[in-house]
Amino acid sequence: MARILVQEAAFDMAAETAAATAGRVDVGGVASFVGICRADDGLSALVLEHYPGMTERAIARIAAEAESRWPLTACTVIHRHGRILPGEPIVLVLTASSHRAAALEACAFLIDWLKTKAPFWKREEFASGTHRWVEAKAEDDTAAARWTGAA
Template sequence: MPTVRVQEAPFDAGAETAALSAGRTDVGGIASFIGLCRADDGLQALVLEHYPGMTERALEGIADQAMRRWPLTGCTVIHRYGRILPGQPIVLVLAASRHRTAALEACAFLIDWLKTGAPFWKSEEFADGTTRWVEAKAADDAAAAKWG
């Protein structure tokens, strides 16, 4: 059963990784991805909004799909919302499996699908006081499409 959380508070990647393998001897590897807010073009903050309930269900569906496609022993998806400053973590994806290939592929699948299938609305705040909504990117759609 995957672990999925949508939260405002930062997460502890080390604690989440330890929890995924605690007491398990069948885990051969854990692949991870941590997405951080970067300060492109004077960005002061990224603000993520979501609909509680709907967002969690969408993330659970993506995580369940990964669990069906690869022989995972578990996976964790944590996505933050609210005002996030440059350098702060936004998303954590962990995929555990007996073998590295399944863990690595599932991790890549999860983050590619989260970029396009997770219902978050993002706006950017800039140093000059302006804000703008973040548009979908064709590159993100292409990355998700490669998984079929």
């Protein structure tokens, strides 16, 4: 069963990795992805909004899909919400499996599907005092589509 958290606080990747592998002797590989807020075009903050409950259920469905496709021994998804500054982490995807290929593929699948299927609304704030809502990107849809029918 995947560990799913949607929280304001930053996460500790080392602690999450230790928790996912603690006491396990069947883990042969751990893959992870950490998304970090970057300061493009004068960005001063990224504000992520979500509907509690709905967001966790959507992420749980995405994680369950990964667990059905790959033989994972652990799966962790932590996604932050609220105001995030450049350089701060936004999302952690962590997968563990007996073999590296499953861990790597599941991790890539999870981040691709989170970008397109997890219900977050993103607003960029700029040093100028302006802001804008982030629109969906065609390249994210293309990345997610590669997993359609994949096993």
